Amino acid sequence: MTTTQETAPAPEREEIITGCDAVAQALRLLDVDVLAGYPIRPYDSVMTAVSKMIADGQMDAEFIVAESEHSQFEIGKHASLVGARAFIGSSGVGWMYGMEALVVTASLRLPVVALVGNRALDDPGAFGVEHNDAMMVRDTGWLLYWVESAQEALDTTLLAYRVAEDKRVMLPCALSMDGAFLTHSQHMVRVPVADTVSAFVPPYELGDRRFHPDNPVSIAPQFNEDWVMEARRQSDAGMRRARAVIAEATADFHRVFGRGPADPFVDSYRMEDAEYVLMGMGTVGMVGKVAVDRMRAAGKKVGFLRVKWFRPFPQPELRALLRGVKGVGVVDRDYSFGSNSHGGVLYTEVAAALYPEPRRPVLVPFIAGLGGREVSVDNLLEMEETVERATADGVADLTCQWIGVRGPDSDPRDVAATAEGGVR
Amino acid sequence: MSDETSVGAVDVTYRGIFQKNLAGVITKELVKAARREDKVGGTVQRYGDSPERNGIPAKQFAVIADDMDSLRVEMTKYEPENVVVVCVMDDTLTKGVESWAWYGVRPINVNLAPGGTLLVVSHRSPEELLHWIPRRTYDWTLAILPGEPSFGGLWVYNDDGTDYRTMGAVSRVTGGLISLDSLIAQAGSAKNPDLRAAQLREGYESVQMHPIAAGVGAQDTYVPVEMPDWTQMREGLVVPAVEVGKNNTLFMKYTTRTTRPLVKFDTCVKCQICYTVCPDECFIPTPEGHYDVNYEHCCGCGICAQSCPVSGCIEMVDESVFESNEPLHKVFESDPAAYEDLRAEKVAQAGGANPHYGIY
Numbered sequence: 186m187t188t189t190q191e192t193a194p195a196p197e198r199e200e201i202i203t204g205c206d207a208v209a210q211a212l213r214l215l216d217v218d219v220l221a222g223y224p225i226r227p228y229d230s231v232m233t234a235v236s237k238m239i240a241d242g243q244m245d246a247e248f249i250v251a252e253s254e255h256s257q258f259e260i261g262k263h264a265s266l267v268g269a270r271a272f273i274g275s276s277g278v279g280w281m282y283g284m285e286a287l288v289v290t291a292s293l294r295l296p297v298v299a300l301v302g303n304r305a306l307d308d309p310g311a312f313g314v315e316h317n318d319a320m321m322v323r324d325t326g327w328l329l330y331w332v333e334s335a336q337e338a339l340d341t342t343l344l345a346y347r348v349a350e351d352k353r354v355m356l357p358c359a360l361s362m363d364g365a366f367l368t369h370s371q372h373m374v375r376v377p378v379a380d381t382v383s384a385f386v387p388p389y390e391l392g393d394r395r396f397h398p399d400n401p402v403s404i405a406p407q408f409n410e411d412w413v414m415e416a417r418r419q420s421d422a423g424m425r426r427a428r429a430v431i432a433e434a435t436a437d438f439h440r441v442f443g444r445g446p447a448d449p450f451v452d453s454y455r456m457e458d459a460e461y462v463l464m465g466m467g468t469v470g471m472v473g474k475v476a477v478d479r480m481r482a483a484g485k486k487v488g489f490l491r492v493k494w495f496r497p498f499p500q501p502e503l504r505a506l507l508r509g510v511k512g513v514g515v516v517d518r519d520y521s522f523g524s525n526s527h528g529g530v531l532y533t534e535v536a537a538a539l540y541p542e543p544r545r546p547v548l549v550p551f552i553a554g555l556g557g558r559e560v561s562v563d564n565l566l567e568m569e570e571t572v573e574r575a576t577a578d579g580v581a582d583l584t585c586q587w588i589g590v591r592g593p594d595s596d597p598r599d600v601a602a603t604a605e606g607g608v609r
Numbered sequence: 610m611s612d613e614t615s616v617g618a619v620d621v622t623y624r625g626i627f628q629k630n631l632a633g634v635i636t637k638e639l640v641k642a643a644r645r646e647d648k649v650g651g652t653v654q655r656y657g658d659s660p661e662r663n664g665i666p667a668k669q670f671a672v673i674a675d676d677m678d679s680l681r682v683e684m685t686k687y688e689p690e691n692v693v694v695v696c697v698m699d700d701t702l703t704k705g706v707e708s709w710a711w712y713g714v715r716p717i718n719v720n721l722a723p724g725g726t727l728l729v730v731s732h733r734s735p736e737e738l739l740h741w742i743p744r745r746t747y748d749w750t751l752a753i754l755p756g757e758p759s760f761g762g763l764w765v766y767n768d769d770g771t772d773y774r775t776m777g778a779v780s781r782v783t784g785g786l787i788s789l790d791s792l793i794a795q796a797g798s799a800k801n802p803d804l805r806a807a808q809l810r811e812g813y814e815s816v817q818m819h820p821i822a823a824g825v826g827a828q829d830t831y832v833p834v835e836m837p838d839w840t841q842m843r844e845g846l847v848v849p850a851v852e853v854g855k856n857n858t859l860f861m862k863y864t865t866r867t868t869r870p871l872v873k874f875d876t877c878v879k880c881q882i883c884y885t886v887c888p889d890e891c892f893i894p895t896p897e898g899h900y901d902v903n904y905e906h907c908c909g910c911g912i913c914a915q916s917c918p919v920s921g922c923i924e925m926v927d928e929s930v931f932e933s934n935e936p937l938h939k940v941f942e943s944d945p946a947a948y949e950d951l952r953a954e955k956v957a958q959a960g961g962a963n964p965h966y967g968i969y
């Protein structure tokens with residue numbers, strides 16, 4: 186992508202807005218037809234922003250506030266089915282509450298775009314970021330993306346519609362945004378104009394699938410075992426094709442806007458000649474880059490790798506970028522209790538992605554920043570040192586470490602540790 | 610069970626809800642009795658999303674094998690193979706079986722192994738039943754166990770002995786897939802062992818077997834549903850809608866019916882209630898304001914008969930006295946008196962109108 190010829194920059198104005206506002210701006214520019222909402226922190230800031238724009242006459246759309254997330258997502262699904270460009274969103278357990286509607290949106294191949302303002306799942310009723318909410322759709326045919334900045338939120342909302350609505354893909358796309366750290370913090374954002382956006386995202390066309398009296402079709406009939414597997418294979422094919430479509434759309438983004446990300450799938454920071462690498466998703470990338478700068482200044486060869494598209498997962502990029510790297514620390518802002526090495530979801534995905542490599546780096550899982558706890562530069566420096574130690578020791582202690590949790594690393598009531606003393 | 614294969618299946622085709630317990634007792638007890646002969650077995654329940662609606666055809670299988678591996682292979686199939694006997698718990702099921710969407714109406718003997726037996730609980734003659742049962746390309750046996758279809762319910766066990774008589778008949782027609790002695794021994798653990806033993810013997814002795822040669826029987830019009838591959842299927846779970854005025858030929862529903870509504874058109878007050886209440890939209894308005902019945906899609910629920918305000922205007926009549934699904938209003942149109950004769954004749958043939966059993 187670095188070879189892309191940048192054209193003259195398209196007209197844009199700069200504003201200081203939150204991640205949620207940036208998504209709302211994109212929705213206005215995309216002329217989204219139907220927005221279904223149900224309030225929950227922190228995603229609901231996008232509802233506030235959109236309703237204000239509609240009230241001010243800046244945007245012309247149906248804005249439907251449902252009585253629950255389940256209905257909200259069903260409204261989005263049905264709007265998409267009749268040919269309307271639709272938007273939904275939620276956070277935490279709200280996203281979970283509408284899970285059935287989310288799953289059928291994907292299996293019906295409807296390109297709804299959603300914002301997940303990442304929030305810890307109840308209980309306890311916390312507001313802070315955890316990535317588990319959005320993760321829940323990762324196996325169901327949703328395209329999934331984690332943004333780091335408000336600019337990326339705006340740009341990726343445009344990309345999301347373009348990729349999701351592409352005839353070769355036709356899958357819904359969820360944009361994940363760290364609660365508080367991005368949903369509610371303002372960045373300087375370049376807001377393009379509608380003409381440029383419509384040059385980048387063509388009108389939504391559902392073709393012969395559009396549910397309309399002129400096109401009598403039956404959607405989602407009862408299928409039995411003779412048909413389900415073929416339907417699944419079709420969704421799988423859409424997801425496989427998405428990689429090429431994402432690459433194509435990202436290249437086109439550069440052409441139309443005269444700017445854009447270097448790599449469509451991952452954000453790699455100072456990865457050239459890196460011996461040690463830290464990885465993560467979302468706003469941890471911001472501190473990650475600071476930590477890398479400090480370590481580089483101290484003479485260490487360290488890079489940061491931020492996974493942007495989680496579905497489709499960037500296996501080819503990770504294999505290429507981590508080839509030759511000595512040690513990698515994976516920072517999960519999520520949990521998957523009882524999984525490999527007791528690490529998070531990203532760790533397991535990265536480990537699996539690297540498995541075909543003949544020489545794999547030492548991989549160290551970390552869990553940090555749960556429930557909105559801050560992840561500091563010092564936390565990342567500490568993780569990098571752990572990775573270096575594990576690599577030097579040759580045999581890595583792969584059991585996941587929790588960073589920033591109060592209390593000891595090891596469990597005083599661990600069954601192995603208490604084998605002789607019995608249960609304490 | 611033939612020599613070369615060590616596994617055989619007993620297919621019990623029954624009417625959903627009404628005969629679920631009946632099928633359950635038969636399959637379970639057959640398996641338990643087989644264990645007394647050092648055989649192994651299990652049961653398989655074939656259901657769909659419309660599994661146990663009132664009267665919809667459904668199946669349970671008893672799989673009986675000499676060894677565990679043969680059993681394991683069959684237990685992971687929806688419909689086990691080498692069906693040596695199909696027990697038909699209601700003779701109107703011989704008109705066809707359509708349990709699950711997208712399969713079409715399948716012949717009652719579609720999965721019967723060559724040389725196998727179709728065992729029908731019925732008072733009808735072999736000739737009458739063969740009028741509906743499609744021919745096979747191999748020889749088979751039609752066995753008739755004299756009796757009325759036994760209807761109970763999901764929560765009701767209709768203890769009329771049909772289950773044990775059927776098991777006795779299975780032993781006889783299979784030449785001892787499970788011996789009568791084992792069945793009687795197994796019934797020793799039942800509540801009324803003597804009564805059960807008598808019922809088993811009665812079934813064993815009363816069943817009539819009629820060898821049927823290849824090619825004998827009704828024409829086989831069954832065409833298996835076409836299965837496109839994933840690149841041929843429309844994406845997004847989209848199927849073309851059924852055209853206005855037409856019905857879904859891939860899901861007819863009439864095989865659910867044991868009684869059908871007969872309309873006495875000359876008493877109809879054209880109130881439209883039947884048209885409104887029929888859950889399957891079976892009533893077709895005629896130019897003069899009557900409502901003809903689409904018997905291909907009528908499931909025989911009886912709601913129309915219950916809702917019609919004119920006493921005796923819609924009556925539910927035993928399905929087995931009807932030859933075809935042709936709509937009947939055209940007979941009325943050409944000659945009202947002839948239609949009334951036909952209607953009265955069918956009601957008489959069926960032994961009077963049936964009190965329908967109702968669905969909802």
Ligand code: SF4
Pocket residue numbers: 869870886887888889890891892902906907908909910911912913914
């Ligand atoms: S019995 Fe009557 S109400 Fe029921 S499906 Fe048939 S025509 Fe319709």
Ligand code: SF4
Pocket residue numbers: 872876877878879880881882883884900916917918919922923
């Ligand atoms: S409900 Fe009875 S009287 Fe009314 S239209 Fe139907 S058949 Fe005629």
